[in-house]
Amino acid sequence: GENVEQHPSTLSVQEGDSAVIKCTYSDSASNYFPWYKQELGKRPQLIIDIRSNVGEKKDQRIAVTLNKTAKHFSLHITETQPEDSAVYFCAASRESGGGADGLTFGKGTHLIIQP
């Protein structure tokens, strides 16, 4: 089955700096890569996703890059703000048979924004 590795487990950055979280996956058939943000005591929420036919995707201060050959993808947050403090999870799955399989998640990165 799929295995997703995520690094680092904790990341502390100064407010206004950039943050980068990296993930690798093992199953070359995976073709859908979402990123979820989970604030303390709340449910995970999708912040951005990318499919394997695209190398990069941006949404305001957030971007995701995908390298299919190396089987890794990364989340980039620019101009970090205090509200970016949360746990971030990467995930991977195959989309097959007209439906999405369940997601395989990384273990999470606790992002701390220092004022």
Added chain:
Amino acid sequence: DVKVTQSSRYLVKRTGEKVFLECVQDMDHENMFWYRQDPGLGLRLIYFSYDVKMKEKGDIPEGYSVSREKKERFSLILESASTNQTSMYLCASSIISYEQYFGPGTRLTVT
């Protein structure tokens, strides 16, 4: 807004009890999922379902079963609860090939 609800936020059960966790979504989503979340381990997929009466095993199905009799409802069943099933349980739903929407979670403690 998509709404995914779970029957309990907190639940305490004794070892050996049969436990039912209920999840309901109101957006006519085809897919529903059960995950457990443990510190340092992320979210792990237990079971999922594409349609009524359909179920597929995820990565950690041992000790669990599921039921989907109606499209909007997906139940997770612990046949005989054990202490190693103490965890946060998260339900999610999605339209085919789109993002998964999570419920608020049920924190289950088995004593």
